[in-house]
Amino acid sequence: MKAVVVVFPGTNRERDVAAAIVRAGGKAEFVWHDETALPRADLIVLPGGFAHGDYLRCGAMAARSAVIPEVIRRAGAGVPVLGICNGFQVLTETGLLPGALLRNAGLKFICRDVHLRVETVRSGFTQAYAQGQVLRVPVAHHDGNYFADADTIARLKDEDRVAFRYCDADGAITAAANPNGSLENIAGILNERRNVLGMMPHPENLTDPAQGGTDGLGLFRSLVETVA
Numbered sequence: 001m002k003a004v005v006v007v008f009p010g011t012n013r014e015r016d017v018a019a020a021i022v023r024a025g026g027k028a029e030f031v032w033h034d035e036t037a038l039p040r041a042d043l044i045v046l047p048g049g050f051a052h053g054d055y056l057r058c059g060a061m062a063a064r065s066a067v068i069p070e071v072i073r074r075a076g077a078g079v080p081v082l083g084i085c086n087g088f089q090v091l092t093e094t095g096l097l098p099g100a101l102l103r104n105a106g107l108k109f110i111c112r113d114v115h116l117r118v119e120t121v122r123s124g125f126t127q128a129y130a131q132g133q134v135l136r137v138p139v140a141h142h143d144g145n146y147f148a149d150a151d152t153i154a155r156l157k158d159e160d161r162v163a164f165r166y167c168d169a170d171g172a173i174t175a176a177a178n179p180n181g182s183l184e185n186i187a188g189i190l191n192e193r194r195n196v197l198g199m200m201p202h203p204e205n206l207t208d209p210a211q212g213g214t215d216g217l218g219l220f221r222s223l224v225e226t227v228a
């Protein structure tokens with residue numbers, strides 16, 4: 001499985017995600033945002049960070065990069081696209097995923113571990129997990145408050161496109177377990193075709209015992225198992 005990791009000015013998790021992909025048995029190559037063509041890729045990753053210093057809105061300028069039309073074209077051709085944190089923000093700004101990431105409800109940058117419940121295993125990103133499995137994964141963001149209109153939220157649920165929800169250590173979906181005010185504790189969503197995933201937490205940062213845990217590795221294993 002060969003992943004292409006797109007790097008923008010201010011991206012900071014590209015090496016973390018590349019290392020996670022390698023740990024899961026894949027390969028990763030970096031591509032700078034001003035390329036208009038991409039090499040062959042079984043997976044495209046938009047990593048976390050602070051692209052363009054978060055100016056205008058997080059992800060807004062990155063979504064207008066030269067590389068993005070090709071990312072959109074590949075997504076349309078069925079190539080899996082994974083957006084983590086800043087990458088999720090970029091995906092909503094491109095329109096590949098619905099809704100928006102607003103300022104955290106508490107108006108503070110949050111950097112800590114949270115628990116996530118796997119809400120669907122029906123995707124190439126989550127199939128290696130068990131339905132309802134509780135994961136411990138870090139978050140590090142100030143604009144992670146997922147918002148969409150009521151029709152969009154209803155559609156995401158009807159179509160089984162909520163991938164992860166913030167939960168407590170026992171898997172209960174509670175207001176106290178919601179770090180940022182996201183509607184219905186939504187932490188990650190899929191597109192209609194289920195080949196684009198955006199999520200705010202950072203699974204790449206818990207993929208090695210030296211990082212304190214490996215709960216994030218299943219996402220990268222899922223991809224390595226399901227794509228070429």
Ligand SMILES: NC(=O)CC[C@H](N)C(=O)O
Pocket residue numbers: 047048049050051054058084085086087140141142143144
């Ligand atoms: N770690 C990240 O990708 C952070 C994304 C964005 N800069 C925010 O703070 O919300």
